[in-house]
Amino acid sequence: MKLAVITLLALALPGNSFFFPPTTPPTFHLSSTTSSTFDLPTYLKETTPFIESSLSTCLEYQSIPQTKKITEAMYYSLLAGGKRIRPVACLLSYDLFSKKNNKDLKVKYETPIATALSLEMIHTMSLIHDDLPSMDDDDLRRGKPTCHIVYGEDVAILAGDSLLSSSFEYCIKNTRIDAISGDNKPERLLNVVSRLGASVGNIGLAGGQVMDLECEGKPSGEVGIEDLRWIHLHKTAALLKVACASGAILGGASEEEVEKVEMFAEKIGLAFQVADDILDCTASSEELGKTAGKDEAVDKATYVRLLGLEGAKEEAQRLTDEAKECLSGWGEEADGLRAIADFIISRSN
Amino acid sequence: MKLAVITLLALALPGNSFFFPPTTPPTFHLSSTTSSTFDLPTYLKETTPFIESSLSTCLEYQSIPQTKKITEAMYYSLLAGGKRIRPVACLLSYDLFSKKNNKDLKVKYETPIATALSLEMIHTMSLIHDDLPSMDDDDLRRGKPTCHIVYGEDVAILAGDSLLSSSFEYCIKNTRIDAISGDNKPERLLNVVSRLGASVGNIGLAGGQVMDLECEGKPSGEVGIEDLRWIHLHKTAALLKVACASGAILGGASEEEVEKVEMFAEKIGLAFQVADDILDCTASSEELGKTAGKDEAVDKATYVRLLGLEGAKEEAQRLTDEAKECLSGWGEEADGLRAIADFIISRSN
Secondary structure, eight states, X not given: OHHHHXXXXXXXXXXXXXXXXXXXXXXXXXXXXXXXXXXXXXXXXXXXXXXXXXXXXXXXXXXXXXXXXXXXXXXXXXXXXXXXXXXXXXXXXXXXXXXXXXXXHHHXXXXXXXXXXXXXXXXXXXXXXHTSTTTTOOSEETTEEOHHHHHXXXXXXXXXXXXXHHHHHHHHHTXXXXXXXXXXXXXXXXXXXXXXXXXXXXXXXXXXXXXXXXXXXXXXXXXXXXXXHHHHIIIIIHHHXXXXXXXXXXXXXXXXXXXXHXXXXXXXXXHHHHHHHHHHHHSOHHHHTXXXXXXXXXXXXXXXXXXXXXXXXXXXXXXXXXXXXXXXXOOGGGHHHXXXXXXXXXXXX | OHHHHHHHHXXXXXXXXXXXXXXXXXXXXXXXXXXXXXXXXXXXXXXXXXXXXXXXXXXXXXXOGGGHHHHHHHHHHHTSOOOOHXXXXXXXXXXXXXOOOOSBHHHHTTTTHHHHHHHHHHHHHHHHHHTSTTTTOOSEETTEEOHHHHHOHHHHHHHHHHHHHHHHHHHHHTSOGGGSOSSSHHHHHHHHHHHHHHHHSTTSHHHXXXXXXXXXXSOGGGOOHHHHHHHHIIIIIHHHHHHHHHHHHHHTOOHHHXXXXXHXXXXXXXXHHHHHHHHHHHSOHHHHTSOTTHHHHTTOOOHHHHHHHHHHHHHHHHHXXXXXXXXXXXXXXXXXXXXHHHHHHHOOO
16 A cells, blocks of 8 residues: 555656756846845755756766666655755855855855755655665655655666765866865865765765664663764764865865864764754654654654753754854854754754 | 564674774785786785775774764674775775885885875765665675675765765875875865765766666566666776776876776776676575575566677677776786776686
8 A cells, every 4th residue: 555655646746757958048147145143044945956956967978878767766856945055065165265245156166066966866866775775765755756666776876876976076077176265276176075985984974874673673762862863973974074075175175264164064964964853843744754753753862852852952053053153263254053053953844 | 583683684794793993003014016927816815904904993083982883883784895996996096106116015005095095985875775665675795695684774974975975084184285196285185075076976877877777667578688787887987997997097197197097997887887797697595695586586687688698708708808998008007997997807706
């Protein structure tokens, strides 16, 4: 019954057809980039379509018939919506250092956009693999059937592998070295790619996920707050860290400045996960676009379980405050990043 | 019963304990690097331990307790033996251009060894994921239980993801830019990493594998020689191509020279697969270190099935001759690569 419903859902999806890019490329303009109090909703309204549009043409070789299926599976998950927080964090971190203030987003973000998209490719890979039957076994993601439900487990695994590896190629091929700010331009790009690689490895996403699986095997009482923090530092914060660090590096930041931005990202990464745990037990599946209440159902250690709902809310606020503290050396030019920190704990999905 | 045997095998494995690097690093010397007829067996006997030893310490952060399990799973598959053909092809391709002729392999291969190891990490990832139940469902690889049999499907998927992403980080962090030959040194490294990424994407390994899965679903009569060639060009030849191309790029080759070496690799990549198909129906499981006769059992389209055993042997020879033809502009300095071409079709496992 469950499978039948899912199959029907999959067939009814507009995204379940092979994607072709629009023939006339759209243009994207910022209405305001200099206001002293940063208007995040307006920024997101203008930037998200630019990111979505860029994502929709980032995979090459779509005209080769033999790659139709895998490319379709990659696009299916890549274009399934989502908050695009990692690309946005990368672009806002770039803004903190870059002197570019052009209203045309294609010009303004010419340098960091490839890295921003690579981050989303990596993030999408992690979602596809996390949802697999042998992992979290999730049928729904962002309100749509998960990749393996639509394309099968084998194709989903390979689509994830392909998104991961293509992200590195894409980042290198589509970042104009001479447009990078600061000295040692090619070395800056190598630094970005190296950090992208590290963020998914055994001390990044994948390491955090394995530790998470190990803790899931234990009664929740045996998993402490330090274990939980380690898991989320690697599973969630690692990619946000490289998002902010890479934007800064490409924008011409010094090593010390990169470290500060990275520390900011680590704090909001943890806050993001605390907010996720809060949402899992306070929001509906419809609001979340994925199965709600799952943590409770599988007796999973969460911040809410360890600290209580109020305690978790306080923890999220504390982390957000600490994050903003990392930006204390900057004035209103860092308001974009500060707004992202607030957005992360006040979001409803 | 099958599971019980496999579990016993897994427990009996010396590799099934957490790996610690040797405290005193061994030294590696070539006995002969200047003979006019290249002695591949001696070269492999001297180079393989150097590659194995370098692989055994390539994964960082092994002392962090939280990453113990995933790092162990990564090492389990990475150090499970194998011919190490991709690293060897990279090093021999480097030799064709580099002027370094030091007998100490650590000095001689200081520049390309990180890329050579990255290639093996990527190759190992592809084996781990190929062996999964939802893919080829193989219990044995290189005579040992496969990664998911020992560590579970979830950890195996993540160990593969981690090997893939870590390979890019490793390559960048461990290649000394100033030791690269030729002009535009950092751009050469970016070129290598970009090619590594492309080799696994939808027009590389993963694309070839999805097409392979699609063809497996059809009766073998419906899969033609061109389909088979496309699959193997991407599933097998893509990584050998980047192995040879990256060795050449780091050794200072021109674009035109890189293309010739790449064409050579494409031919030996296809020959490698033809030889694999021949071995699948002529060698025993013991000789192969994996289940023999599997292609026949699952009615899979192979070169042997499409061309007959003799026809497949002729095809392998033709591809090897064409490969050597690509090197016709070089003298005995290319004998190392020529020897690899011969080795590929004469191997017994």
